[in-house]
Amino acid sequence: xxxxxxxxxTAATWLVRREQPGWSxxxxxxxxxxxxxxxxxxxxxWRLEHGWQQADRLGSRRGGDRSPPSFVPLRxxxxxxxxxxxxxASISITVSLFTQRAALTPVRIxxxxxxxxxxxxxxxxxxxxxxxxxxxTAVDRMxxxxxxxxxxxxxEVAHDARHPFVIRAGDRRITxxxxxxxxxxxxxxxxxxxxxxxxxxxxxxxxxxxxxxxTAGDVAVARGASLLVVDRSPMVVEEALSxxxxxxxxxxxxLADAATEFNRYNRQKLxxxxxxxxxLRIGGSFQATNVEAFARLLRGAFGLQVRxxxxxxxxxx
Amino acid sequence: MEDDDHLRxxxxxxxxxxxxxLERYIARSCRDRAxxxxxxxxxxxRLIAGGMAARAQSxxxxxxxxxxxVLIDRARRAKIVSFEQVADIESSWQPxxxxxxxxxxxxxELRRAMEGLEQLPPRCREVVRLRKVEGLDIRETAxxxxxxxxxxxxxxxxxxxxxxxxxxxxKGRIVRAPLMRRSEGGEA
Numbered sequence: 001x002x003x004x005x006x007x008x009x010t011a012a013t014w015l016v017r018r019e020q021p022g023w024s025x026x027x028x029x030x031x032x033x034x035x036x037x038x039x040x041x042x043x044x045x046w047r048l049e050h051g052w053q054q055a056d057r058l059g060s061r062r063g064g065d066r067s068p069p070s071f072v073p074l075r076x077x078x079x080x081x082x083x084x085x086x087x088x089a090s091i092s093i094t095v096s097l098f099t100q101r102a103a104l105t106p107v108r109i110x111x112x113x114x115x116x117x118x119x120x121x122x123x124x125x126x127x128x129x130x131x132x133x134x135x136x137t138a139v140d141r142m143x144x145x146x147x148x149x150x151x152x153x154x155x156e157v158a159h160d161a162r163h164p165f166v167i168r169a170g171d172r173r174i175t176x177x178x179x180x181x182x183x184x185x186x187x188x189x190x191x192x193x194x195x196x197x198x199x200x201x202x203x204x205x206x207x208x209x210x211x212x213x214x215t216a217g218d219v220a221v222a223r224g225a226s227l228l229v230v231d232r233s234p235m236v237v238e239e240a241l242s243x244x245x246x247x248x249x250x251x252x253x254x255l256a257d258a259a260t261e262f263n264r265y266n267r268q269k270l271x272x273x274x275x276x277x278x279x280l281r282i283g284g285s286f287q288a289t290n291v292e293a294f295a296r297l298l299r300g301a302f303g304l305q306v307r308x309x310x311x312x313x314x315x316x317x
Numbered sequence: 318m319e320d321d322d323h324l325r326x327x328x329x330x331x332x333x334x335x336x337x338x339l340e341r342y343i344a345r346s347c348r349d350r351a352x353x354x355x356x357x358x359x360x361x362x363r364l365i366a367g368g369m370a371a372r373a374q375s376x377x378x379x380x381x382x383x384x385x386x387v388l389i390d391r392a393r394r395a396k397i398v399s400f401e402q403v404a405d406i407e408s409s410w411q412p413x414x415x416x417x418x419x420x421x422x423x424x425x426e427l428r429r430a431m432e433g434l435e436q437l438p439p440r441c442r443e444v445v446r447l448r449k450v451e452g453l454d455i456r457e458t459a460x461x462x463x464x465x466x467x468x469x470x471x472x473x474x475x476x477x478x479x480x481x482x483x484x485x486x487x488k489g490r491i492v493r494a495p496l497m498r499r500s501e502g503g504e505a
Contacts (some may be wrong), residue, residue: 004350004358005492012474012481020454035321042325043361047336050329055430058449112331115376122425140424289375306475 002284006042011044015052106136106147114265114272116244119210124158125165128244130184131265139165151264152184154244172222175200181214182241189223193237201227215302247285255280255298255315277304324368331376332364337486338430339384346388354492356391360384432484437476438491444469445476 014031018024035042103130111117111133119127121139129135133151133312140145141163146153148169157165158177167174169190171184181198183190194214201220202211207278212227214220217234220227241248248265251256258277259270265288272278286294295313307314336357343356363383388477434442434449447453447461455473459466483489 004354007358008354008492009474012477013470015477016455016473019448021456038362039366040358040362042321042365043358044326046325046328046365047333047361047485048478048481050333051484052477054484055433055449055480058430058434058446059452060427063455110330112327112376115331121498123494221356 007040007044008048011048014045015048017079047179106138108134108136110134111151113267116246123160123163123165128154130154130243148183148185150185151184152243154180154182154241156180171203173202175202186239189221192222193240194218194220195234195237195241203227242285243288246288248288249285251283252281253283254278255282258282258294259315262286262288262291262294265289268311268313269294270295270313270315273314277302277315277317320368324365327376328361328365332361332380335377335380339380340487342381342384343388345500346392351492356384356387360387363387394482407416429484431478433480433489436483436489439477441479441491443475444472448473448476449480 006076014034018029024293035045041112057134099102108118109117109127109129111129111131113132115131117127117129119129119137121127121137121144123139123141123144125139125144127135127137127146130152133153134149134154135151136147136149139146141301144157144160144163145163146165146167148167154166155165155176157176157178157180161177165176165178167176167183169185170188172190174183174192176199179194179199181194181197185191192199192214193259194216196213196216197214200211200213201222203225205220212220212229214229217232217237218229219232219237219240220229222228225238237250239251242249243265248258248261250261253271259272259278263269268291270291286297291313292308295306295308295315298304298315302317306317338355338361340357345358347356354468360380363386364380367383398420399460399472422488430449434445437445444458447458453461455466455469458473459469462469479491482492
């Protein structure tokens with residue numbers, strides 16, 4: 001007799017009932033009580049709820065209507081709609097084209113603080129999504145688009161000259177045919193670091209219309225109307241991407257900047273309390289998620305005061 | 318409730334994708350399928366009960382640390398403890414670094430859902446189809462199929478579990494509690 005099976009059955013019964021028309025506030029309160037009474041109940045319920053929701057895609061089999069998910073950008077929706085209308089207008093266009101266009105609903109990929117995810121897209125391109133990031137991908141053999149909504153990702157784009165790979169980061173558009181590079185977004189600033197090959201960075205609006213070709217060893221920083229391309233050595237660019245192996249590499253970096261970098265990866269935040277300490281320059285490779293070890297080194301190497309609480313590490317001279 | 322929402326999202330996004338790998342890990346020291354489900358459930362419950370505390374580290378590492386603890390606890394409680402078994406649990410589980418996670422595209426997800434549906438027993442499949450594809454509720458389904466609402470609810474519950482399991486990378490088999498009679502539709 002399996003207890004998990006019984007519990008799963010109970011959780012499934014809740015889920016089935018919740019979808020029925022008669023579900024009331026009182027039922028909702030009772031479900032909340034049941035969930036709150038035991039972590040095991042939550043585990044069983046959340047698991048089934050998620051799996052069952054994933055099968056919602058079946059709803060698209062009904063008739064022909066596909067309402068676009070809420071996160072699809074409007075323009076994409078219209079172009080999808082236009083594609084559908086074309087199919088209706090021209091009988092000669094094959095059904096496969098229709099299904100291909102319609103199936104391009106973006107897939108959302110997100111990471112929590114301190115997490116990284118490795119993802120292979122349908123065209124064979126590989127992504128490493130860095131800490132605290134969110135992106136959406138709409139990639140198949142016909143078109144390849146990724147929206148970087150937040151954070152940073154490293155791309156190894158599969159070569160396909162006929163279908164450019166397009167990354168949209170805010171109002172910047174980055175177009176590539178096949179290469180290795182990373183895109184990082186901090187608010188409206190977008191930084192593109194190219195390890196191999198070349199990519200094109202351009203603005204999408206009239207304000208940000210400048211375009212630049214960024215080649216291996218270059219880092220492009222775009223903010224508002226400005227687009228700055230800095231020539232760095234390929235080694236420097238590789239180091240900037242060392243986060244893929246869980247490491248942060250600093251080279252004469254101010255402690256203030258290093259702290260900002262660490263804070264992207266950890267819930268326990270490093271604060272540099274005074275100007276003198278903030279201006280100290282450091283170098284070396286450090287494990288991104290081990291901020292405590294980094295703080296111990298600061299105490300040892302620079303004699304800085306380190307005070308640790310559950311959510312902060314305060315450093316001062 | 319706010320916290321709960323965070324916890325649920327973390328669990329769904331950072332833990333559930335590893336379900337298949339977790340089950341394979343558990344299966345190394347346990348053969349019985351029902352027991353694997355029990356252990357998996359136990360691991361999830363502990364993760365959720367542990368809540369916010371350990372979440373700064375990698376979710377996957379945390380998941381397998383908890384799984385290992387659950388297995389060791391079970392081995393200790395068992396009357397006869399095989400040293401081999403404990404040694405096996407103690408040996409660290411090497412993460413498969415090349416195992417890139419596949420992002421399910423909308424089309425993959427639809428294909429997978431259709432496969433999952435396809436392999437349900439006929440009656441169960443029809444009830445799930447009417448719910449997910451046609452959007453019928455239990456009363457409407459019962460009227461359409463000419464069967465009792467109780468039957469529909471039971472089939473839908475079994476179907477929901479099998480579908481959820483399939484979408485999470487499992488085999489999507491119908492698993493009944495032993496007390497239930499087997500006469501309700503065929504085995505998958």
